[in-house]
Amino acid sequence: MPKKKLAIYTATGCPACENTLLDINYDMVSLTSNTDIVFWPYLQGSEWETLDEYGPVDLCILAGAVRTEADRNAVIRLRSSSRLMLAIGSCACFGGLPALCDLSAGMSDSRPGDTDSGNKYLLPKMEPTVCAPCQIVNIDYFTPGCPPTRDLLWSAIQSLLSLGANTPKIAFAASRLPQAIADSVTAGILPRPGSIFAGEKAVCATCSRTKEEKKFDAFFRTHQIDPASGRCLLEQGILCQGLATREGCGGICTAAGAPCRGCFGRTEKVFDPGAKMVSAVSSTFNSTDPKELKNVADSFVDLAGTFYRYTLATQCALMAPNSEDSNNAPDNS
Amino acid sequence: MKGFEPKLIAFLCNWCSYVAADAAGVARFVQKPNVRVIRVFCSGMVDPSYVIKAFASGADGVLVAGCHPGDCHYLAGNIKALRRSFLLRKLLAELGVDQQRFRLEWIAASESPLYAKVVNEMVEEIRNLGPFISKAKKLSKGGA
Known part of the structure; x- marks a missing residue:
């Protein structure tokens, strides 16, 4: 079986979601045995070109909200080059903490073209309101949490990457997921688009x-x-x-x-x-x-x-x- | 704003305020036609989410009216409405809804003139305020 390709990216947010991925510890090693992480700027310093080079990826793990034009472009670009998209963390699922700036008018004022004192870097243009990636592109699955709990995140990634394959691993992942998602994952079918990998009650x-x-x-x-x-x-x-x-x-x-x-x-x-x-x-x-x-x-x-x-x-x-x-x-x- | 007709959603209690509204019509009191009445069994069943949903769906003002305290058909439903109103008002204010757009009134079945007065007052107040535009819409318009 060819290795699955994985892209990981954070738009506006903190690195906690990506750190949770690292918290998976040894399982992360087992993940890389059947997956190639082709794009992960946080850890690998990947450039955007690598994404084009490796062709469409199987799963894109996206964290962070959309606050700037650069975020919007990144989200659109990742969507167009990935088969499945999993939003992780509250920022990527719901807009998260960055969106609170919309409560005070003027916090999101765009200042396009502003540069630093050395005129070297251009500030990206601000979006009029902070939004979640799902308000811009179609997101397939969601794992909320700030940051998502390690077990839940691992189950989500595991079930999306080795769907219908590796049975013991899937059974383990399924045991931690809500019934409907667990059923489809063990049956080797992708869960209903828009599914949230979390519980159903309060x-x-x-x-x-x-x-x-x-x-x-x-x-x-x-x-x-x-x-x-x-x-x-x-x-x-x-x-x-x-x-x-x-x-x-x-x-x-x-x-x-x-x-x-x-x-x-x-x-x-x-x-x-x-x-x-x-x-x-x-x-x-x-x-x-x-x-x-x-x-x-x-x-x-x-x-x-x-x-x-x-x-x-x-x-x-x-x-x-x-x-x-x-x-x-x-x-x- | 020229030609602006405010949309007012009124949640009226079945036992008092709805009867008052009915009687106000029968008695031919002059009333603004901007009100959409929703009959509920008690002002106590008007969950804050009804009010927020009304605003989110395009209402310019929301009136919740019930029996006077002590007169509730269900003993204390109106007190529950009263309890909620304070926090709800605060939350609405933080979300950019002007205070005049949400009102909780006690209107007994016999007080049809009061019903007409409240409605007319509220419609005029909201007409002066202009249409309700959510903060997010204001921001998107200003930035885009």
């Missing part, structure tokens, strides 16, 4: 903390309180987004006492993560007095930045530029 389903009655009078930021172990964080007054967020991570943040920040995006049943959180959080308010309610509501800081921390560009109904026709955004089935 993070609360895998969270180890006990949920009792949710009522609180005051809201705390994470540095203001040391949460009691074993009890739901939202009940303790910490803004935990587990109930609006897709599971798959295994509840690792909440287990460590950190509230869920929503990096897996919304679950299928949630229309808008912010609206869901407003509804959930408000229902925990104890008071019925408008004045008191207003005071509690005023104690919250940066709601939009919290509820849409990773998803502003694609899943916020009021910010996604073409929410009505974004048929390729993950999770719109």
